Amino acid sequence: MMEFGQPLALWTGLALGLPVLAHLAYQTVSQRFAFPTLRFLSFSTIPRSGRRKPSDWALLLLRLLFFCALTLLLADPHWTEPDDPRQESFSISECLIVLDCSPSMGGWGGWEEGVRYARSLLRSDDQSRIGLLAIRDGTLAEWSVGTERSDLALALEELETQSSPWGIQAMIDRGADLFSPHASEKRMILISDFQKSSWQEVTGSFAERGIEVELVPVGHGDDPWADRSGNQAVVDCKASSLGSGKVRVWAALRNWDDRVAERVVSVFAGGESRQSERITLPPLGTEQVQFVLSSDDFAQAVVRLEGNDSLATDDNQSLWILPPAPKSFGFWRQPADNPVDLMERQFLGAAIKSAGDGVWMRWRENEDGADALRAGGGMPSLDFLMIVGLSGWFEDEGLSDPLLSYLNAGGTALITPPEDSYVRMNRALREPKILDFSFSGKKRTAFPMDPFRIDVLPENSSLAKVFSGDSSRDLYLAQILQFLEVEEGAGARVPLRDRSLRPLVLERSFANGGKLVFLAFRMLPEWTDLPLRNAFLPLLVELCSLDQSSLESGGALRMESGEKTELGQVVFHAKGKGLHQVENQRIEVVHPLIESMPELMKPKELREAVSGRRLLQPDKIPEDDPALAKASLPLWPWFALSAVLLLLVETFLSTPRSSLISHKEAPRA
Amino acid sequence: MVQTSDSPLLDPAHLARIEDLILLAKVVVNGNFFGLHRSRRQGHGNEFFQYRNYELGEDLKNVDWKVYAKRGELVSKTYHKPSNANLMLVLDASASMAFRGPSSPCSKFRYAQMLAACLAYLAHRQGDRIGLLGGSNGSLRWMFPSSGSESFKSIVSGIGSMVPSGSDMADGAWHKFKANLPAQATVVVISDFLENEEKLKERLSFALSPRYDCLCVQVLDPTEEDLPEADALRFYELEGVREVSVSPARIRALYRNRLGVHLESLSSIMASTGCLFTTVRTKDDLGHGIRRFLGMRGVA
Numbered sequence: 019m020m021e022f023g024q025p026l027a028l029w030t031g032l033a034l035g036l037p038v039l040a041h042l043a044y045q046t047v048s049q050r051f052a053f054p055t056l057r058f059l060s061f062s063t064i065p066r067s068g069r070r071k072p073s074d075w076a077l078l079l080l081r082l083l084f085f086c087a088l089t090l091l092l093a094d095p096h097w098t099e100p101d102d103p104r105q106e107s108f109s110i111s112e113c114l115i116v117l118d119c120s121p122s123m124g125g126w127g128g129w130e131e132g133v134r135y136a137r138s139l140l141r142s143d144d145q146s147r148i149g150l151l152a153i154r155d156g157t158l159a160e161w162s163v164g165t166e167r168s169d170l171a172l173a174l175e176e177l178e179t180q181s182s183p184w185g186i187q188a189m190i191d192r193g194a195d196l197f198s199p200h201a202s203e204k205r206m207i208l209i210s211d212f213q214k215s216s217w218q219e220v221t222g223s224f225a226e227r228g229i230e231v232e233l234v235p236v237g238h239g240d241d242p243w244a245d246r247s248g249n250q251a252v253v254d255c256k257a258s259s260l261g262s263g264k265v266r267v268w269a270a271l272r273n274w275d276d277r278v279a280e281r282v283v284s285v286f287a288g289g290e291s292r293q294s295e296r297i298t299l300p301p302l303g304t305e306q307v308q309f310v311l312s313s314d315d316f317a318q319a320v321v322r323l324e325g326n327d328s329l330a331t332d333d334n335q336s337l338w339i340l341p342p343a344p345k346s347f348g349f350w351r352q353p354a355d356n357p358v359d360l361m362e363r364q365f366l367g368a369a370i371k372s373a374g375d376g377v378w379m380r381w382r383e384n385e386d387g388a389d390a391l392r393a394g395g396g397m398p399s400l401d402f403l404m405i406v407g408l409s410g411w412f413e414d415e416g417l418s419d420p421l422l423s424y425l426n427a428g429g430t431a432l433i434t435p436p437e438d439s440y441v442r443m444n445r446a447l448r449e450p451k452i453l454d455f456s457f458s459g460k461k462r463t464a465f466p467m468d469p470f471r472i473d474v475l476p477e478n479s480s481l482a483k484v485f486s487g488d489s490s491r492d493l494y495l496a497q498i499l500q501f502l503e504v505e506e507g508a509g510a511r512v513p514l515r516d517r518s519l520r521p522l523v524l525e526r527s528f529a530n531g532g533k534l535v536f537l538a539f540r541m542l543p544e545w546t547d548l549p550l551r552n553a554f555l556p557l558l559v560e561l562c563s564l565d566q567s568s569l570e571s572g573g574a575l576r577m578e579s580g581e582k583t584e585l586g587q588v589v590f591h592a593k594g595k596g597l598h599q600v601e602n603q604r605i606e607v608v609h610p611l612i613e614s615m616p617e618l619m620k621p622k623e624l625r626e627a628v629s630g631r632r633l634l635q636p637d638k639i640p641e642d643d644p645a646l647a648k649a650s651l652p653l654w655p656w657f658a659l660s661a662v663l664l665l666l667v668e669t670f671l672s673t674p675r676s677s678l679i680s681h682k683e684a685p686r687a
Numbered sequence: 688m689v690q691t692s693d694s695p696l697l698d699p700a701h702l703a704r705i706e707d708l709i710l711l712a713k714v715v716v717n718g719n720f721f722g723l724h725r726s727r728r729q730g731h732g733n734e735f736f737q738y739r740n741y742e743l744g745e746d747l748k749n750v751d752w753k754v755y756a757k758r759g760e761l762v763s764k765t766y767h768k769p770s771n772a773n774l775m776l777v778l779d780a781s782a783s784m785a786f787r788g789p790s791s792p793c794s795k796f797r798y799a800q801m802l803a804a805c806l807a808y809l810a811h812r813q814g815d816r817i818g819l820l821g822g823s824n825g826s827l828r829w830m831f832p833s834s835g836s837e838s839f840k841s842i843v844s845g846i847g848s849m850v851p852s853g854s855d856m857a858d859g860a861w862h863k864f865k866a867n868l869p870a871q872a873t874v875v876v877i878s879d880f881l882e883n884e885e886k887l888k889e890r891l892s893f894a895l896s897p898r899y900d901c902l903c904v905q906v907l908d909p910t911e912e913d914l915p916e917a918d919a920l921r922f923y924e925l926e927g928v929r930e931v932s933v934s935p936a937r938i939r940a941l942y943r944n945r946l947g948v949h950l951e952s953l954s955s956i957m958a959s960t961g962c963l964f965t966t967v968r969t970k971d972d973l974g975h976g977i978r979r980f981l982g983m984r985g986v987a
Contacts, residue, residue: 051920054783058945
């Protein structure tokens with residue numbers, strides 16, 4: 019049977035009257051007549067003799083057929099095989115409840131209201147088959163359409179508001195697929211507070227797929243679509259060291275209401291309120307507050323807004339206030355004090371100590387640890403070892419074994435060359451198989467004004483990611499006055515070269531994350547001006563993998579609930595607010611700021627967003643369903659062909675032939 | 688319907704089928720006007736005319752001795768007497784002359800061609816010199832008056848080769864024509880005279896001179912006078928780009944009136960310039976125009 023994708027277009031069939039009217043009301047002067055002169059002719063009205071009867075039945079019939087074909091073409095006709103009579107007589111009504119579980123639903127009583135509405139649907143006498151789509155344990159949870167209502171009621175009891183990487187869009191997309199293709203009625207009930215931050219990017223095409231959407235706003239009070247008010251939030255917290263065992267706790271508080279709010283903010287540590295302060299929050303404004311606590315007693319603190327407001331989950335925020343344990347570094351150098359070694363040691367030590375975020379002391383020199391490692395006394399807690407001026411003394415003292423043990427245990431070491439005895443240096447590293455490379459000489463610039471330069475960093479290298487823009491320009495301007503000409507061996511990589519592609523830095527990885535970095539030049543003014551440049555510290559940090567930039571206040575990683583991150587071999591999933599520690603990494607999970615925003619979507623915007631542009635009948639067969647598309651044969655090409663042929667014939671018939679112009683009477687069409 | 692002709696040989700419906708204009712002219716003139724026009728006069732000339740019996744006292748230099756040697760008879764050769772008469776044919780070949788009504792046997796231009804060829808033959812038989820000016824503003828054909836068979840053939844060939852196109856002849860052509868007219872001449876202008884009547888006085892001003900006779904033959908199609916039968920037509924002019932949609936039945940009376948006023952105006956203008964003016968229809972036989980010509984020449 020023939021069906022139409024655009025049945026409304028059949029109304030254009032009224033245009034069938036046009037050719038009839040044209041025949042009845044007008045006579046087209048289509049015949050031209052050549053005449054010697056028009057000077058004696060005058061304008062005249064054209065007689066409408068056709069009013070009495072159509073004068074050309076064939077032409078009229080052709081035009082009627084043309085408009086019929088055009089009308090059917092516009093209506094998007096399809097030929098579909100008749101359905102199974104048993105299916106036709108069996109009417110299926112399906113209903114899917116989509117429950118928004120975002121944290122904003124926890125405020126303004128939205129969650130309770132939503133669950134209550136869902137329960138009422140389950141208790142109703144409606145014979146529809148019902149399904150449920152929600153977020154459970156941070157993932158998309160679905161109960162297929164047709165699940166027992168008692169099971170759905172139990173599932174509702176287990177649900178709670180939570181953050182999840184699965185947003186509303188994922189629920190919308192998945193929900194459209196849960197309906198069976200033969201359902202005669204498909205209804206999706208969206209229960210949400212329709213907070214703008216969650217819904218503004220949502221798009222759907224339910225109208226095209228024949229799904230009827232019902233919007234159920236919850237948590238809005240008496241006016242279902244009014245903006246919400248009465249919420250203040252702790253939007254940010256930070257802790258910083260004040261020295262002398264003191265730590266400053268700073269908090270930013272936001273008033274989402276359009277009225278002034280008076281609130282008391284307190285900081286809790288060790289289960290007790292340590293300090294409180296009354297603040298006045300301006301309408302839709304932000305206020306800051308600071309507390310000074312002793313950092314020795316407590317590792318954690320909570321900044322809390324006292325009292326209740328519309329959304330309780332954003333009224334407090336936890337943070338780490340105990341400084342993280344600093345990492346340690348140490349030096350190995352030749353026993354005798356060498357001014358050059360001492361100067362390089364000073365350069366490197368100062369640089370590493372400054373490799374923090376200015377809040378907590380991140381690196382601490384541990385000379386005893388370095389000496390203990392040198393003496394072979396166990397495995398001290400030393401995160402970074404720098405060996406300056408490695409030469410024969412390294413071999414004489416038999417330090418290769420302690421160094422290898424240290425590297426294989428996951429330690430990081432940096433080696434700089436000596437002022438002389440390069441062959442012994444090479445042997446000391448190559449023979450114990452610490453680093454395989456060959457040494458061919460020392461390159462020294464002939465003219466100080468024409469130094470060696472660092473070559474362009476390879477794309478996608480870790481160094482290239484750090485050095486971009488001005489920082490890369492500073493690095494490329496660095497002067498290398500002299501360096502050792504080396505050739506990497508097996509297992510060694512070259513992260514940095516000069517412009518003649520000679521290695522400037524060699525590195526080798528060891529088991530358990532250990533890393534050895536060998537510089538072909540010394541960090542001294544006679545060798546390079548790199549220690550005097552801004553690029554020095556980031557280059558050193560990146561080469562030795564000392565990057566700490568991802569750490570937030572108190573050395574903690576700040577995450578929003580629902581996010582995931584990789585910490586070494588562990589994947590951490592931030593499910594709920596609070597403080598966590600994974601291995602040595604401290605983590606603060608905070609409430610997503612956007613969930614506190616009170617703006618809501620307007621119903622018209624929502625309906626347009628989820629329904630799509632076209633408003634079709636609910637039982638329209640989805641075009642992208644391959645199983646059903648096979649049974650539906652589009653007929654529009656045939657109607658298009660018919661319309662074109664009819665138009666051509668009509669044009670041929672209605673055009674006066676040239677031989678008739680002067681000799682025969684004109685046709686009256 | 689074609690009107691009854693004096694003779695079937697003058698009926699344009701028949702004559703229009705004859706492609707050869709010389710043959711057509713001979714058929715028309717020799718078949719219908721034999722004796723009605725002056726024949727060539729015998730006299731001293733260069734072109735042989737005929738033999739006749741020698742008459743006593745006649746100059747012996749006229750005797751053809753070769754005939755005498757063969758037949759033993761004295762015969763004299765007679766020659767055409769050269770004529771000083773000139774016939775100038777002016778043939779309008781503008782696009783409007785190409786019009787042929789639905790019921791007409793031929794177009795106006797074909798009719799004009801046939802008439803011009805007949806007049807040229809008549810003049811040729813009388814030994815007149817014949818000249819031709821024809822064409823339109825786009826192409827112009829100009830032939831100085833001359834006599835003889837070859838000249839006659841050239842004139843008729845020129846008449847037959849013209850194709851109507853463009854608009855009326857430009858003023859410059861008329862100035863050149865007047866400047867090169869022989870001292871005496873009979874001028875026959877064949878046109879539809881539908882445009883530029885205000886210029887006719889100046890163009891035909893030579894006819895005021897007693898040395899020139901001028902006959903203006905207006906060729907019209909019956910459809911031009913009555914408009915075609917149709918409910919509505921979109922008329923477009925042959926010499927322009929204008930179009931107008933009218934109902935011929937509704938404007939027929941007004942049209943006739945306007946055309947009549949125009950013809951009266953033409954007659955007045957022709958009279959003021961001393962030109963004879965006559966109107967022929969393409970369904971009329973050719974005799975009407977030829978008789979008017981012979982009457983002007985005082986022959987018929």
